[in-house]
Each structure stands twice: as structure tokens, then as C-alpha cells.
Amino acid sequence: MNKKLHFFQSIHFKIALVFALLLLITFQIVGAYFLQQLKREDIKTFKQQTELSSYVDNSLIHNLTKSNIQEADDNIRDLLEDTNNSNITEIQVVDTKGTVRGDSDVNNQDLVGQKATDSDIKQVLYNAKTYTKLTYDRSDNKRYYVSITPLFSAGGNTNTLVGAVYLRASLEPVYSALNKVTTIFVTASLIATGLGMILAILISSAITKPIDEMKKQTSRIARGDYSGQVQIYGQDELGQLAQAVNNLSIRVEEAQEASEAERRCLDSVLSHMSDGVIATDRRGNVIIMNETASEDLDIDANIAEGQSILDILNIRGRYTLRDLLENQDEIVIDLSDENHEQILNAYFSLIQRESGFISGLVCVLHDVTEQQRIDRDRREFVSNVSHELRTPLTSVRSYIEALNDGAWKDSQVAPKFLKVTQDETDRMIRMINDLLSLSRMDSGTAKLELELVNLNELYNYILDRFDMMLKNQQHNKKIKKYSIKRDFTRRELWVEIDTDKFMQVIDNIMNNAIKYSPDGGVITCRLLETHSQVILSISDQGLGIPKKDIAHIFDRFFRVDKARSRAQGGTGLGLAISKEVIEMLGGKIWVESIESKGSTFYISLPYEEYEEDLWDEG
Numbered sequence: 001m002n003k004k005l006h007f008f009q010s011i012h013f014k015i016a017l018v019f020a021l022l023l024l025i026t027f028q029i030v031g032a033y034f035l036q037q038l039k040r041e042d043i044k045t046f047k048q049q050t051e052l053s054s055y056v057d058n059s060l061i062h063n064l065t066k067s068n069i070q071e072a073d074d075n076i077r078d079l080l081e082d083t084n085n086s087n088i089t090e091i092q093v094v095d096t097k098g099t100v101r102g103d104s105d106v107n108n109q110d111l112v113g114q115k116a117t118d119s120d121i122k123q124v125l126y127n128a129k130t131y132t133k134l135t136y137d138r139s140d141n142k143r144y145y146v147s148i149t150p151l152f153s154a155g156g157n158t159n160t161l162v163g164a165v166y167l168r169a170s171l172e173p174v175y176s177a178l179n180k181v182t183t184i185f186v187t188a189s190l191i192a193t194g195l196g197m198i199l200a201i202l203i204s205s206a207i208t209k210p211i212d213e214m215k216k217q218t219s220r221i222a223r224g225d226y227s228g229q230v231q232i233y234g235q236d237e238l239g240q241l242a243q244a245v246n247n248l249s250i251r252v253e254e255a256q257e258a259s260e261a262e263r264r265c266l267d268s269v270l271s272h273m274s275d276g277v278i279a280t281d282r283r284g285n286v287i288i289m290n291e292t293a294s295e296d297l298d299i300d301a302n303i304a305e306g307q308s309i310l311d312i313l314n315i316r317g318r319y320t321l322r323d324l325l326e327n328q329d330e331i332v333i334d335l336s337d338e339n340h341e342q343i344l345n346a347y348f349s350l351i352q353r354e355s356g357f358i359s360g361l362v363c364v365l366h367d368v369t370e371q372q373r374i375d376r377d378r379r380e381f382v383s384n385v386s387h388e389l390r391t392p393l394t395s396v397r398s399y400i401e402a403l404n405d406g407a408w409k410d411s412q413v414a415p416k417f418l419k420v421t422q423d424e425t426d427r428m429i430r431m432i433n434d435l436l437s438l439s440r441m442d443s444g445t446a447k448l449e450l451e452l453v454n455l456n457e458l459y460n461y462i463l464d465r466f467d468m469m470l471k472n473q474q475h476n477k478k479i480k481k482y483s484i485k486r487d488f489t490r491r492e493l494w495v496e497i498d499t500d501k502f503m504q505v506i507d508n509i510m511n512n513a514i515k516y517s518p519d520g521g522v523i524t525c526r527l528l529e530t531h532s533q534v535i536l537s538i539s540d541q542g543l544g545i546p547k548k549d550i551a552h553i554f555d556r557f558f559r560v561d562k563a564r565s566r567a568q569g570g571t572g573l574g575l576a577i578s579k580e581v582i583e584m585l586g587g588k589i590w591v592e593s594i595e596s597k598g599s600t601f602y603i604s605l606p607y608e609e610y611e612e613d614l615w616d617e618g
Helices: 011-050 054-064 069-082 106-111 119-127 172-223 237-272 291-297 321-326 369-404 413-443 455-472 499-516 547-552 562-567 574-584
Strands: 088-095 100-103 131-137 142-155 158-170 276-281 286-289 331-334 343-352 358-367 450-454 482-488 494-498 521-529 533-539 588-594 598-606
Touching: 011 142, 011 158, 011 172, 054 069, 054 088, 054 142, 054 158, 069 088, 069 100, 088 106, 088 119, 100 106, 119 131, 119 142, 119 158, 142 172, 172 237, 276 291, 291 358, 321 358, 343 369, 369 413, 413 574, 450 455, 450 499, 455 482, 455 494, 455 499, 455 521, 455 533, 494 499, 494 598, 499 521, 499 533, 499 574, 499 598, 574 588
Parallel strands: 482 521
Antiparallel strands: 088 100, 088 158, 131 142, 142 158, 276 286, 276 358, 331 343, 343 358, 450 494, 521 533, 533 598, 588 598
16 A cells, blocks of 8 residues: 655655755855955955055155154144045054054044054064954954054165054945845845745656656556556656556566466366375475365365475374475375275475475375275275185085095985085076176166066065965975065055166065074065155064174175175175165165164165055055
8 A cells, every 4th residue: 555645755845855955055155155255355455445545654654754753743643634534443653662653543642652552563563564464343343454564764775664554444344245245145045946946846747757657557566457558758768767667567467467377277277186286385384285185184275374294294203304305205194093094195296496496395195095995895805706716616626526536426425416516606606697797887887777666566576475485495394484574655656676686686685684584583574655765674683783894784795694604605795786786776775783683774765756656545
């Protein structure tokens, strides 16, 4: 924000003041020299005017040489009285003995005949040289010119000193004239200085107007407004400076637009990058952090700004800033805790100028959590598949080797061995088919054959099959007995699903319920609706699932009781396939279980009410 300048603070006034002071100093110097010269000339002229004529000097010399002193003194008095010079205040004539022989002042006539007391007169009589001085009389507050001139009489080849003339003249007229001239000069100087200052203000305004416009333009540039232009008044230095300011405005605007475009581009790139980016200054303090990095590190960018990158990445104990500057190897940062898993790869690079000066550091954070999970799942999957296939293959190989060693000749043992071999082979075929199904669903190549189905009838049809299987094997004491309880809504629910895949899901859950239910247990199957969902549930009275295993129940090859599952011929993929199918249908599957009290599997499917839906009144 520009502070408003007062006139006395502006360059207009300063230029005018400097000009006026220069003018005033010039007048003072010229005036001092002029007045000094004028004073010298006036005093010189005054001295010439106060000099006694040669006639008076000769008359005084003649009278001083007379033997008749009284007559001589009378003549001297008359001569002094006849001297008419308004500037001379006193003339005193002294002989060589220092005796006053005459005085022009009527008030000092009693001095005639007495010795002169003035030391200057005595000195002139002694040296025989003219003496002059300017003196100030404090009694009457006036300045005087004093001249003491020796008088010589001509006789032969030598001049004989006969006395001296003391002359005192008032300098007040001279100084009065000088004062008047000084007053006139000072007045003229002040008037000229004032006029010069006014003229200087006008001239400085013309000079500073372009400067003022350039100041305003630079202020607009500082505010980000590049629209104005400085008016060019001429081709002098100021005109060239104004043109330079206009060019600067254009260049700054272009540079600002380019910088702004680059900044927007950089912000857009940083905002839409899937990787986190952190930039620091040369001290390692964070200056830029994009949104991805903020989310990965769970810290607000404003809070992170100014903090050390070692603290932000929580690696201060393992690394120093020098380590990051000297070695830009990849760093693995594990931020996993009990609630979530997160692993980041940090890549560092230097922000370095052409001169080699390191001005900062850039860190790119790549979230490899999913990749690590996929790699871990892949390793577990390969290990599980290898383990699951190895068991039946080992069994098949053992029985085949036994048959090959001669067991095929035994009519009682051979059929049993062949039956076990066939069962294990069927189990491997089922496992491979399940794996192929999962592979198709993972790759997105599995297709759904959707059709509008009355879910009540389809669910009943599936459960009827299990009831029929139970009836057909009711005389077999080795077969586990169970009963199915149905709790359905009476309203017909029409849902768009893939019938075959849905039946496969219900078969998987029902088979698990039968396997893990006690003999004579009840399996409860429910069907109900909510505002926008159809909910199916299958509850058993089996062993239940430990709380720690519920989150993994739908993982591939996961078994709660591995030994029992394998003994019953399970592949460990049924629930994983069920989850994939239900999610493909837009639904959700989950389980609730209490250990030793049984489990309940829930399936929810999206449902839209059709006008032809009717309540079952039967």
C-alpha cells in the first residue's frame, strides 16, 4: 500500500528547494564579494575626499616654522576654521615637540599649547611616517577614519619634520550607504530566490511528471495490473526511461503469465498425480506437498509446511538429511498399524542449479501397499495351490504305485484303491474348475446371463433339492441328518440375477452349513426385503467361526478347520467364488458367527419393486 506523500516530502519541493538554496548561496557569495569591493572603494574614495589640500599642508608647514608662535597659532586656527569638509570631525596640528598648535573643534581649544596625549601621534612624530586606522568610538557608537600625517619643510637637500596633522573623519555616511546597498541587495536576492523557487517548482513539475507516472505504473505492476502505459513526452533520458518502463511492464506481464501458466500446470500435475510429491528447501524443510502425499502420510499440507522431511516421513532415526542428499536410493517406509496397512516407496532427487548449488530436495512417494498385498497373495496363492494339489497327487501316486506293485491282482483291495484314486482326481478337477472360475472373474471375462427371477421360487427350488437328497439317503445311517427351516416373506420378490451362478453360491453355503452342523441340526433359511434390498440368510448350529478368522473367511484357500475340510473334500475356494459372484451381481455377502453356537451367512441383492408384485395370500 503506497503511503501518500506531503508536498514538502515530494521530489518537486526538494528539487525547487535545492535550486533556491543554490540560487541563494550564489547571491550570498556574489553579494559578499560585491559589498566587500564596494566598501573598499567607498573607503578609498572617502580617504581621498578627507585629505587636506596641498595649500593647507604648505600653510601649516609655513606657520609651524615661524618663530612667532602666537601669530603662527592664530594663523593655524584661522586656517583650520576655513577648512570646509563635512566629513571631517576634527583636525589637530602638532609640532615636533608634541605640542598641540591648533584644533578645529571649538570645544577643544584649551588643548592648544599642551602636549598631545595620543600615542599614535607620538609614534608618527618618532617614525616620521603616515599612520591611518579605522576605529570605533563606543561613546557615540560611531565609526571613524583616523589619519596622522607628518609635515616636512623643504630646505636644501633634506626634508625637515616640523610637525604632524591629526585628522579624524566619521565613516557613518559610508557605512550608511553600504547598509542601504546591502538592504537592497538582500531584498533583491530574496525576491529573486522566491521567484526562482516558483520557477523551479514549475520546472521540476515538468521534470517529475513523467517520473510520477512511472512511479504509478510500477505500483500498478507491483499490484499485478499491467494495463497502463507511461506517456512519453520526449526523446530525452526521461522519455527513454518511460519507454523502458513500458517495455518492462510488457515483459513482466508476459513473464507473469508464463509463470502463472507454469504454476497452474504444476499445480494441476501435482494435484492429479497418483504419487505423492514433497519438495523441500536446502535445509530439508517442506515447502510443497501435494494432496496425494498429504493423504498417504495423513498430515495436512499446511501443518507439514516448514517441518523437516525427516520428521514428516518418520525416518529421522534411520537417516540424516546428508544421507538423503548424498544417496538417492529408494527408501521403503512402512506406515502400517493395527487398523490399516500402508507401505510407501520414497524416491529422492536433488533440486540443483546450473552452478551446482543444491537448493532443495524432491521426494516422490509411491504407494505399494496394493502391490505388496498382491505379491503376498500371489505367493500365498501359489503356496496354497501347490499344497492343495500335492496332497491328492501324493495320495494318487501312492495308490498307483501300490497297484503297480501288484495290488491290482487283489480283487478286494484293487477296487478300493481305484475308488480313492478317482475321488482324489475328481477333487483336483473341482479345484481346477474353481480356479478357472475365479480367474475368469478376476480378469473380467466371466459373463453373466441375467434374467428376471422370482427369488422366492428359486430359493425354495434350491432348498427342495437338499430336502430331496436327505430323503433319498434317510436309510443310510452314515449320512448326517439335518432339517431345513424356511422363513420367507409372503410377497413375491422379482430380482434380476444369473440363475446358475446364484444357485452355485447357495449350494456352497448350504454344503458348508450341512458339513459343520451337528447331526440332527436345524438349518434356518430366511428371505425378506428392505426398501431397496433383498436379504437372504442361512444359519447353522455348527462350531461357529473364531472372531479372528471372520475377516478372512472369504479368502481363497482359507479354512477354519483345515484337517476336517480336506477330509470332507473341500477345495477352500467355495466362499471366495461366492463372494465374487455376489459382487458381480451388485450385491454383498457377509457372515456373523459366535464360536460353538453356529454361523449365519447373509446375502443382500439390489431390488426394485415391480408393479406386478403381489402378496402371497395363500
